[in-house]
Amino acid sequence: MSTSVTDPSSSQKWIAGTLVIAYALITIAPLIWIFMTGFKTPPDSISYPPKVVFEPSLEGYVNLFTTRTRLSEAELQALPAPDNFADEIVRNRGMVIVGPSRFGERFLNSVIIGFGSTFLSIFLGTLAAYAFSRFKIPFTDDLMFFILSTRMMPPIAVAIPIFLMYRELGLSDTHLGMILLYTAVNISLAVWLLKGFIDEIPREYEEAALIDGYTRFQAFYKVVLPQAATGIASTAIFCLIFAWNEYAFAVLLTSGTAQTAPPFIPTIIGIGGLDWPAVAAGATVFLLPVMIFTIMLRKHLLRGITFGAVRK
Amino acid sequence: MADVSLDGVTKRFGKDIGVSDVRLDIPDGSFVVLLGPTGAGKTTTLRLIAGLERPDAGDIRIDGRSVIGETPAQRDVAMVFQQYSLYPHLSVRENLSFPLRSPILRTPEAEIARKVAEVAEVLHISHKLDNKSTALSGGEMQRVSIGRALVRDPAIYLMDEPLSSLDAKLRGDLRVELKRIHADLGATLLYVTHDQVEAMTMASHVGVLDSGRLVQVGTPREIYETPLNTYVASRLGLPRINLLPADLFPGAPTGARTIGLRPEHMIQTPGPDGDGQDASVTRVEHLGDQTRLHLVCGRHDMITLTDPHTNLVRGDAVRLQPRAPLYFDDRGMRIP
């Protein structure tokens, strides 16, 4: 293998590698802790000193997905034998399952609202970024700054007006309302990031497509979009992470039909004592979609995160 | 294929002039070369015809109809860009098929396969068809780029210095190839270059551009033998025409300010005796196929050609005599 003088030396690689691994361990430790807690029994989860080795249990997950009621000893004896593992776990705590919990619905709400607003942000953001990048728009710089400035203020600063407005418009506690809200917050980021990526794509490609017999929109669709895929993927991840994790507006504006997972998970604590394994199980399940989405797009992400600084 | 004509076309970029009042007729089946240095407005002219720029004034007609209001697709032109512009996310084959798949052409797949194979053959890129278009050398990219134009049968082919990024050998081959394609297809071509050899060898007509103005249009021979002014005279010919004060030699017509001497306009007689002006050799350059002689006559330097096996060396005296030279007046216009 040939090495160029600008390649890092092996000792530099060692130091860099060690630092990266140390950083990775520090960031991943809480995640591992949550993941493990999800498989502990409630007593194990609060034992002191904390247990690192323990007998795994699915109690947390059963509690997460079910609602249960406590029965007297006599009532329990009267029941037929438990017919599945979930029943058995619950019976051991002197309870029976009476139905599914609301976690599934809340999780589905998160998926609909998170991915819906991400899609909308990317869709509108790409079109706006393309227009800003390619057309002579009067006051482009001022408009771009205005778009960015909507992001400078913490979104929660406008919580009260939005709360009142949503109530008036009937958007409170609706999927559409939350999708629009998260899109409004994300779109400034999307336009800015995507404009950078689209600026990097030389105009000649579209011009060639125009001459090759395509319309402007077809040229955009067939030539610009595929080349912007990297930028779109990384922007989508940023948008999804924001919408997925958002807590404050979700607490304020949703309660019933459109409640997302973040405000729901803490309420698990209240159901029958401090049920940390159920909370940890909820957090673990909640993390999965973003993780999967990020891993799916990581090939694009690695190149996209450098914001187009490196040409392939 | 079709006639294309530009009528008083002007394009400004803010204060910069792209092209100014260009009038040019490109007859059906002709091979017109626009010659000019960087910044002369060559690319702008092509982009105006293609519909990528809107003229500030003037009219552009293709096949008799004004195309000012038409989109590039409607104009039915093919263009090879100066910077190769292969679609980087597509393979070579997909790049070549791209124009044929356009909603305007909608070519059947069998026909696409046939045309792509044919063009790839001509341009010697058959073995690269399944490469990613980014995994090619510069010369290969440029050939694919030419191929993407050649798969079509447009009203006119526009080519923007298509050979400038190639090495000399390939450039020579493709020059011949383009000329052959032109003859075979009966295609109409507008080709721009700053390379006078390309202009001389390929063109049926040459137009010389100077800072956005089309100074002269004619056959390569007309441009070479009867240039309108000193600018045109110095664009063609290697070594360049020597422009010297007219009174350096006797016999200048009235009003002549400058005499233009191409190598074939100079008769050198070795030795200090004989007819003509005194000159002395300052340098002899052996280029293999030709030998350049640098002379100084009075206080003026000039370059001419001599016999490849010349015995002249630095410091030798020669006598210099013009033969049918060109004369230019004080505005630089040639005196007929």
Ligand SMILES: Nc1ncnc2c1ncn2[C@@H]1O[C@H](COP(=O)(O)OP(=O)(O)O)[C@@H](O)[C@H]1O
């Ligand atoms: N998009 C543009 N914006 C501003 N000036 C331009 C643009 N395109 C060309 N020009 C100017 O127009 C003149 C002609 O350019 P061009 O047609 O590209 O020349 P050439 O192709 O002969 O080198 C140059 O002075 C150039 O600076």
Ligand SMILES: [Mg+2]
């Ligand atoms: Mg140019």
